[in-house]
Amino acid sequence: MRIRATVAAVSGALALSALAVPAAQADGSSSYRTDVAKMQEAAHAAAGKTAYTGTTGPTGEPYDLDVTFSNIKVNAGKAIPVGTTKQVTVPVTYTLKHASDVDITADDFLTGPYLYKGSFDEPDNALFGDYAASCTATSATAASCKGDVDIYPEDLFNSDAGAWKAGALAIAYNGQNPNDEDIDLSKVGYADQGGFTSPNVQRYARLTVNASPEPVKKGKTVTVTGLLSRANWDTAKYAGYTAQSVQLQFRKKSSDTYTTLKTVKSDSKGNLKTTTTATVDGYFRYNFAGTSTTPAVKATGDYIDVQ
Known part of the structure; x- marks a missing residue:
């Protein structure tokens, strides 16, 4: 995902936009960006920050998905230097635990890691992966996940150098099409957890x-x-x-x-x-x-x- 976060301080709900569409669509196309922007606005409204003003559009609010995260490890604990032109792909591993009625193998279940600068509720900047993470079940209600955070220099400001935090999120669309303008968000499950340690992002x-x-x-x-x-x-x-x-x-x-x-x-x-x-x-x-x-x-x- 390559959306500079000058307008991205939409609380923890910002992360919903990061995986707004299945990974196969994360190709930088204009339709992908449009879908992401739409979901970001919907998530912002659901967080009570700004009302959704369209005459048509998402209805309801995502329900709390019974998913938690732990053992997040970013870049094997090493600092993350970023230059001026090249994309930097940062590997992240974590543990996902879920209720027995959450199907993490569903085609429209997505999870992924992210990094954020500042507070979890109102981050100054946030960085996500271009694709969703992959998970391998370790029990009936737990999985070991691997994903990436893709950092593009144009998404960073000099003030972003230094300490960041890590988080992870999950979305269960449950058959809802994220590309539908009138998606019923009340049928979409959403979990988001931050506050995990991350190595510094450096110039x-x-x-x-x-x-x-x-x-x-x-x-x-x-x-x-x-x-x-x-x-x-x-x-x-x-x-x-x-x-x-x-x-x-x-x-x-x-x-x-x-x-x-x-x-x-x-x-x-x-x-x-x-x-x-x-x-x-x-x-x-x-x-x-x-x-x-x-x-x-x-x-x-x-x-x-x-x-």
Whole structure:
């Protein structure tokens, strides 16, 4: 699903729109987007936020589906770096428990995970998968489920970097067609549960290094420059990450281990610059430890020949 969430703060009912149609229709087509928007409006109305104003359209409210979720694990607990152009697919596993009268094998039963920023009732942003999750029954009333959250950079703002929460939802259409304008929502079951731990969503980082002059005489000064930058989701470009502490490291040509020489701070444009003394042939690199909003990154070592 690719709907930027500037207008998506529709409480926990927002999640209903994420799986508004069967997975086979989640192809980015205009009809899919129309159906999602329709269900989102209906869910919003059902949550008591905004009245549904159409002369025709969904009637009733979804009933509480007897389904609960637990053991949600997002991306194996690892942080989720996102760049400026590429879709990031995040694997999620969870346990689904249901009442004996809920048929999770029905063609029109859908479940899936999602991530949300801010509060569960009124999230600042929410991210869903393009397709519903798949579940394998482990007992008559429980299943192990696997799904994805598909993150597109254009769905993110810079302010979204950092902490998120995870949730999962389920919809039982019970024969109701989600594409019908006059769908009877009172016959549709809906369960939604949030508050689960998620790793941080981070702005992907880049780091470069250049040591000069090359070659250099032993005992002479080596100038090491670089650039620490990270994804800017507001502009879809990379921008310098300012005022960050970055380690200058060196390893001898004959060694596999880098040693930290000093710590350098990036300037107002993310640039790095410092000097050191040439001693032996080897590789210089910059090493950034990362922050809650930006992943750790190491520059590829730049070899320098000391004569």
